[in-house]
Amino acid sequence: MLNFTANLSLLFTEDTLIERFKAAKQAGFNAVEIQFPYDLCATDIKNKLDEYGLKLVLFNIAAADLLQGGExxxxxxxxxxxxxxxxxxAVEYAKLLKPxxxxxxxxxxxxxxxxxxxxQTFKENLGYAAEAFSPLGIKTxxxxxxxxxxxxxxxxxxAQMLDVLDQLNRPGLFMQYDIYxxxxxxxxxxxxxDEHADKIGHIQFADCPGRGQPGTGRIDFGRVFSAIEDSGYSGWVGAEYKPVGTTAESLDWLTA
Structure with a gap:
């Protein structure tokens, strides 16, 4: 059985970010992820996780202007x-939130x-990040x-991700594989x-095209989810899609 997380940056946007922890728990999730948590203080996030019995599985290092079209x-x-x-x-957040x-x-x-x-700069910076998180027992x-x-x-x-892993060859460094x-x-x-499950540290999904929930595009998620189970991958699978309709209306896949 797969372990799903709700990406609070894209799901439950009917609520403010701090309110989305409750919404995720009420919808049946036991774990969440956030793209960039830094608009909230780490203590407030920790309090919400504890209040609703949730695990924060993943967040991103800040990326400056990337989502606005920059580099x-x-x-x-x-x-x-x-x-x-x-x-x-990110290290300071990770010490408290333990993703x-x-x-x-x-x-x-x-x-x-x-x-x-x-x-080359990316590979050097990725290695630097891996060194920072490895002592905390956190995957990069x-x-x-x-x-x-x-x-x-x-x-x-x-193929590019595999090449980077091969070149850096660092314990604690894995791919994040986004199905969409x-x-x-x-x-x-x-x-x-199926071929590289041992090198994948996290999986995310959305349907394609459109990046909506399963059933809004062409991906056969019954087949994909079965393939993940059969691969031996034992990590989390993140719902990182843009709901068509409300988030509640988009969750039929979770109980299917």
Whole structure:
């Protein structure tokens, strides 16, 4: 049986972020994840987790302007100091919230002539993050994002993620595999997960196209969820989709 988390950055947006913990618990979730928790203080998050008996599984290191169309932090050579400050911030949150994993978003390169430099910077920064979280017993993960939604994203395939893992070869470093993003790139998520489950630290999903809940696109989630179970993957599976309708109306897949 799969263990699902609710991504509170995309689900239950009918409520304020601090109210979404209660909504997730009432909907049947025992764990949550947040893209960027830093608008709330860590103590307030911890209090809500304790109040509703929830586990915070995952959050991201801050990524500056990435979601607004910028390059982010993790791959930009001129932003190394900012990235290290973001790691330090995430470490302080992680010490209190004790997530299973912290995610590093690789970011964009908008000047193709500098791509190799950006890739090298990202790998160095990813290694730095892994060193910071390893003593806490927390996995460091990184993800590939499709270049339709985020043009210029420097890591956009399963093969690239495997290559980065191979080059860095660090314990505690894993892939975050997003089914929606990789389906958008033409990959077969169930095949990849079956072959590389031991290298995946977290899985997220949304239907494709549209990034809505299961049943709004073309993905056969019965097959995908079965493939994850059969693969031997034992981590969490994050619902990171944009609900079509209300969040409550989007949750039929959870009880199917």
């Amino acid at each position: 982010g932090l993790a791959c930009v050579p001129e932003k190394r100091d900012q990235f290290r400050q973001a790691v330090a911030q 299973e994993a912290v995610n590093v978003l690789p970011g964009r390169c908008l000047d193709k002539t500098r791509l190799e430099q950006y890739l 993960v990184f993800e590939a994002v499709n270049t339709h939604d985020m043009p210029g994203f420097i890591i956009h395939s399963g 993003h990789m389906q958008m790139m033409g990959e077969k998520p169930e095949t990849f997960i």
